[in-house]
Amino acid sequence: MNVKSFLIVSSLLVCATVCYSQQREFSSLSDYEELPDPGPHDGEEAWNGMKAPVMLSWGSVDIRYEKSVVPEVVGNTRMSLTAWRGERVYAQAVLWTDRRLNGVRVEAGDLKQGASSIPASAVTTNFVRYVMTDGPNEDGSGCGYREDKSQWDSSLVADVLDISELCDVEARSVRPVWVTVRVPADARAGRYRGVVTVSGDNLKPMRLHLEVEVLDRTLPAPKEWALHLDMWQNPYAVARYYGVPLWSREHFDLMSPIMKMLADVGQRSVTASIMHKPWNGQTEDHFDSMIGRTLNIDGTWSYDYTVFDKWVTFMTEEIGIDGMISCYTMIPWALRFDYYDQATNRVQFIEAKPGEEAYTRYWGAFLKDFARHLREKGWFDKTVVAMDERPMKAMREAIKVIKDADPDFKISLAGDYHPEIVSDLYYLSIPYGRTFPADVKAERERNGQISCVYTCCTEAFPNIFTFSDPAEAAWTAIHAVAGGYDVYLRWSVCEWKDDPLSY
Numbered sequence: 001m002n003v004k005s006f007l008i009v010s011s012l013l014v015c016a017t018v019c020y021s022q023q024r025e026f027s028s029l030s031d032y033e034e035l036p037d038p039g040p041h042d043g044e045e046a047w048n049g050m051k052a053p054v055m056l057s058w059g060s061v062d063i064r065y066e067k068s069v070v071p072e073v074v075g076n077t078r079m080s081l082t083a084w085r086g087e088r089v090y091a092q093a094v095l096w097t098d099r100r101l102n103g104v105r106v107e108a109g110d111l112k113q114g115a116s117s118i119p120a121s122a123v124t125t126n127f128v129r130y131v132m133t134d135g136p137n138e139d140g141s142g143c144g145y146r147e148d149k150s151q152w153d154s155s156l157v158a159d160v161l162d163i164s165e166l167c168d169v170e171a172r173s174v175r176p177v178w179v180t181v182r183v184p185a186d187a188r189a190g191r192y193r194g195v196v197t198v199s200g201d202n203l204k205p206m207r208l209h210l211e212v213e214v215l216d217r218t219l220p221a222p223k224e225w226a227l228h229l230d231m232w233q234n235p236y237a238v239a240r241y242y243g244v245p246l247w248s249r250e251h252f253d254l255m256s257p258i259m260k261m262l263a264d265v266g267q268r269s270v271t272a273s274i275m276h277k278p279w280n281g282q283t284e285d286h287f288d289s290m291i292g293r294t295l296n297i298d299g300t301w302s303y304d305y306t307v308f309d310k311w312v313t314f315m316t317e318e319i320g321i322d323g324m325i326s327c328y329t330m331i332p333w334a335l336r337f338d339y340y341d342q343a344t345n346r347v348q349f350i351e352a353k354p355g356e357e358a359y360t361r362y363w364g365a366f367l368k369d370f371a372r373h374l375r376e377k378g379w380f381d382k383t384v385v386a387m388d389e390r391p392m393k394a395m396r397e398a399i400k401v402i403k404d405a406d407p408d409f410k411i412s413l414a415g416d417y418h419p420e421i422v423s424d425l426y427y428l429s430i431p432y433g434r435t436f437p438a439d440v441k442a443e444r445e446r447n448g449q450i451s452c453v454y455t456c457c458t459e460a461f462p463n464i465f466t467f468s469d470p471a472e473a474a475w476t477a478i479h480a481v482a483g484g485y486d487v488y489l490r491w492s493v494c495e496w497k498d499d500p501l502s503y
Contacts, residue, residue: 057076059176128176227266234494259321275289384412
């Protein structure tokens with residue numbers, strides 16, 4: 001199994017199917033309440049038929065266990081995993097109970113092999129919380145705003161990995177537990193054995209046995225993986241959710257564990273917004289421009305890169321995601337471009353299409369100054385001017401403006417394959433289900449250009465929706481590896497709803 005294949009194993013649930021979400025501080029366990037389960041509930045016969053009032057077993061990482069249905073597991077108390085040195089491997093335990101449990105906690109001990117051990121600090125356990133989801137549209141996609149919620153059946157699914165150490169478990173309910181083992185890069189090969197213990201205020205300790213066979217192979221660090229991730233980031237959502245000022249130290253501190261998790265699963269791209277609402281505010285938190293534009297009274301332009309520089313410096317230097325800076329976008333969904341006008345002392349907008357003189361003036365002046373600034377910062381060679389799902393005609397006009405401003409600018413597109421412009425695109429990500437012609441893919445590789453694949457809301461299967469089966473996350477990476485792609489791309493890693501711990 002090569003390095004690309006191990007990326008699949010390492011990032012399966014962390015980057016996709018189970019959404020790890022930081023929690024606000026709660027004054028008590030009861031403050032974090034899941035929504036009522038609208039799905040099927042097992043009745044008294046099923047719950048009374050349990051072998052004991054409280055059951056614990058290893059389950060499967062490929063199953064989202066239903067909250068109110070007695071799980072179909074065989075009472076397995078032993079789990080065997082296989083890993084390389086430096087790899088992360090996962091298991092899922094399932095706790096189900098006929099009575100209420102208070103203050104449940106999970107503790108993992110050292111995994112030992114003679115005098116050697118994988119320390120308990122390398123074994124992480126998280127309660128899996130339930131969130132509300134729906135399903136695909138009639139056309140098989142997950143796109144669009146749904147005004148009439150009655151047209152879709154809602155269901156409660158296991159999704160959030162809770163960072164709380166304690167959890168109350170309702171009577172006649174299921175509580176999965178996600179277990180992550182980070183095998184040290186210097187671990188000795190062999191079989192390591194240990195115990196995971198579940199206990200509570202009114203629950204005597206229950207134990208599961210865990211074994212990890214460490215093979216005599218070493219997985220390189222994420223930065224050395226052949227296949228990497230491009231999960232777009234939305235820093236605005238984090239500031240809104242936690243109620244802190246944008247770009248404050250508190251904001252960056254709250255983003256740090258999220259972005260470090262991304263870096264840890266092979267993320268190498270920084271998402272930067274260089275205009276107001278590049279995606280027309282389709283999400284809870286729209287993107288603002290990280291670069292200020294001012295049209296001075298004398299008709300010249302000036303640009304403020306303060307926020308852009310803070311964000312890129314944070315991601316590259318503090319987090320270590322320093323492969324590419326993707327700057328969105330010259331062709332937004334709504335062709336309105338903001339600037340501050342000194343003459344009127346207000347924010348104004350230019351409405352212009354690619355190919356029109358106003359568009360060329362607006363972007364040409366900016367790109368020339370942007371190139372200067374990027375070279376001063378040492379970021380020019382890793383920066384791409386990025387577009388998303390735009391038509392070929394508009395792309396050709398934008399490419400002209402970019403090349404006139406600086407012929408060395410790199411350009412990227414996440415969208416359909418267009419043979420007319422494929423050679424102009426340093427980074428090209430095409431939708432799942434489409435393929436590069438073999439000769440084009442080979443030529444791009446020889447030229448050092450990056451070829452990628454992405455999924456978005458249009459594919460009901462395979463995908464990483466909260467209603468998707470967990471194995472679909474693995475399939476998207478397997479597909480990327482099998483197709484010889486350099487990157488798997490997906491929008492968006494922290495594109496949170498107003499209450500992401502509920503739905």
